[in-house]
Amino acid sequence: MAKVYRVNEAFDHGLLSGASCAFGVFDGVHRGHRFLIDEAKKTAAECGGPSAVLTFDIDPDERFHADRLKKLMTNERRIEALAQTGVDFVAVLPFTPAFAAQAPLDFLATTFGESFPAALHVGCDFHFGAKAAGxxxxxxxxxxxxxxxxxxHDLKSAFDKxxxxxxxxxxxxxGRCEDAVELLGHPYAFEGxxxxxxxxxxxxxFCTANIELAPMMRALGEGVxxxxxxxxxxxxxxxxxxxTAPTFAEATATSEVHILDFEGSIYGETIAVEPVHYLRPMVEFDSVESLIAEVQANIAWVRENL
Ligand SMILES: Cc1cc2nc3c(=O)[nH]c(=O)nc-3n(C[C@H](O)[C@H](O)[C@H](O)COP(=O)(O)O)c2cc1C
Ligand SMILES: Nc1ncnc2c1ncn2[C@@H]1O[C@H](COP(=O)(O)OP(=O)(O)O)[C@@H](O)[C@H]1O
Structure with a gap:
C-alpha cells in the first residue's frame, strides 16, 4: 500500500519534483481512473521518478453540489483504493473553501510551489481553480x-460510451449493479x-441489520x-x-440487511454491503404476513443463487 501524504504545512513539496502524477478526484476509482493511473506509472518508469496520485481530501462537488451528489465511495475508501493502485505515493490536497476559491494559476502555484512534476496525467475534461475555470x-x-x-487522455470507453x-x-x-461493477472494474460497496x-x-x-446512510452515500436505487x-x-x-420500509410508517433505516447464516449482536459495528443483483422494487404490503412471505422468498433466492 502506497504512502498517503496530507498536503499541509508539514508536507515536503519536494516529493512532487520529477514525479509522474495522475491528478483528479477519482470517485469510484473506476476502470477509466485506473487507466490514467497506469499511464502515470508508465511515464514514471520511463523518467525514473516516482509515480503518484494527486487528489483532494473531499470530492469538490461536496462543497458545491452536496444536495445532488451521490458518491461511489467515501473519501476514506477512495484514498485507500488509490493507495492500492500500485503508485509510489498519494498526495491529498485539502479542498478548503480558500483553496477552491483560487484562480487557476494560483491554484497551481499553491499545489506545486516550486516543485514541478515530470508529468501530469489528467482526463481531457480536467478543470481546475475557482469556478473550474482552468x-x-x-x-x-x-x-x-x-x-x-x-x-x-481521452476518456476510456466501455460499450461505446x-x-x-x-x-x-x-x-x-x-439498480443495475452488474453493469455498474463492469465499469468500475471492482465490486460496488457501501458501508454503515x-x-x-x-x-x-x-x-x-429474519433479523435485519439497520443501516443509516448519509444522503450523499445513497447512490444505489431503492429496491431489494x-x-x-x-x-x-x-x-x-x-x-x-x-x-425506507413503506409498510411501516415509523421506519427510518436507509437500508436493512439480513445476513444469511449469521447470528450475534452487531449493533455499533461497521459492516460493508456489496449489492450484486436487483431482485424487486420495495413494496408497501397489506399485511405483515405477506411481507414475511416475500422476504423469505428473497432470502431463499439468495441462498440458491449467490
Ligand atoms: C430482503 C428484504 C426485503 C425487504 N422488503 C421490504 C418491502 O418490500 N417493503 C417493506 O415495507 N419493507 C421491506 N423490508 C424491510 C422490513 O420491513 C424490515 O426489515 C422489518 O420490518 C424489520 O424492521 P426492523 O429491523 O426495524 O425491526 C425488507 C427487508 C429485507 C431484509
Ligand atoms: N442474520 C442476521 N442478520 C442481520 N442482523 C443480525 C443477524 N443476526 C443477528 N443480528 C443482529 O440482530 C439485529 C437485528 O435484529 P432485529 O430484530 O431486526 O432488530 P432491529 O430492529 O434492531 O434491527 C442486528 O442489528 C444484529 O445486531
Whole structure:
C-alpha cells in the first residue's frame, strides 16, 4: 500500500519534483481512473521518478453540489483504493473553501510551489481553480514554461460510451449493479454502522441489520437486492433492502440487511454491503404476513443463487 501524504504545512513539496502524477478526484476509482493511473506509472518508469496520485481530501462537488451528489465511495475508501493502485505515493490536497476559491494559476502555484512534476496525467475534461475555470490548455501553457509534460487522455470507453462516475451513479440508481461493477472494474460497496431498529425483524423470523446512510452515500436505487455483507472480515450472503420500509410508517433505516447464516449482536459495528443483483422494487404490503412471505422468498433466492 502506497504512502498517503496530507498536503499541509508539514508536507515536503519536494516529493512532487520529477514525479509522474495522475491528478483528479477519482470517485469510484473506476476502470477509466485506473487507466490514467497506469499511464502515470508508465511515464514514471520511463523518467525514473516516482509515480503518484494527486487528489483532494473531499470530492469538490461536496462543497458545491452536496444536495445532488451521490458518491461511489467515501473519501476514506477512495484514498485507500488509490493507495492500492500500485503508485509510489498519494498526495491529498485539502479542498478548503480558500483553496477552491483560487484562480487557476494560483491554484497551481499553491499545489506545486516550486516543485514541478515530470508529468501530469489528467482526463481531457480536467478543470481546475475557482469556478473550474482552468482548462487543459491553461494547464499546458503553465506546464510548457516549467518543463512539465501534460498528458490529457481521452476518456476510456466501455460499450461505446466514456466510463465516468456519473454514468456509474446512474446505473446504480437504476439498480443495475452488474453493469455498474463492469465499469468500475471492482465490486460496488457501501458501508454503515449498524443501528437499533424497531426490533421487529427477529419476530418476523429474519433479523435485519439497520443501516443509516448519509444522503450523499445513497447512490444505489431503492429496491431489494441480493448482496454480500462483510462483518468482522467475514463475507456472508445477504438479502437487503434499500429505501425506507413503506409498510411501516415509523421506519427510518436507509437500508436493512439480513445476513444469511449469521447470528450475534452487531449493533455499533461497521459492516460493508456489496449489492450484486436487483431482485424487486420495495413494496408497501397489506399485511405483515405477506411481507414475511416475500422476504423469505428473497432470502431463499439468495441462498440458491449467490
Ligand atoms: C430482503 C428484504 C426485503 C425487504 N422488503 C421490504 C418491502 O418490500 N417493503 C417493506 O415495507 N419493507 C421491506 N423490508 C424491510 C422490513 O420491513 C424490515 O426489515 C422489518 O420490518 C424489520 O424492521 P426492523 O429491523 O426495524 O425491526 C425488507 C427487508 C429485507 C431484509
Ligand atoms: N442474520 C442476521 N442478520 C442481520 N442482523 C443480525 C443477524 N443476526 C443477528 N443480528 C443482529 O440482530 C439485529 C437485528 O435484529 P432485529 O430484530 O431486526 O432488530 P432491529 O430492529 O434492531 O434491527 C442486528 O442489528 C444484529 O445486531
Amino acid at each position: 482548462q487543459v490548455d491553461d494547464l499546458r501553457a503553465w506546464a510548457d514554461e516549467r518543463g512539465v509534460r501534460i498528458f490529457a 466514456p466510463i465516468t462516475a456519473t454514468r456509474i451513479r446512474l446505473l446504480l440508481a437504476e 454502522v449498524v443501528a437499533q431498529g424497531r426490533g421487529e425483524g427477529s419476530d418476523m423470523g 437486492y441480493a448482496a454480500w455483507a462483510t462483518v468482522s472480515g467475514v463475507r456472508y450472503k445477504a438479502a437487503m433492502s434499500m429505501g
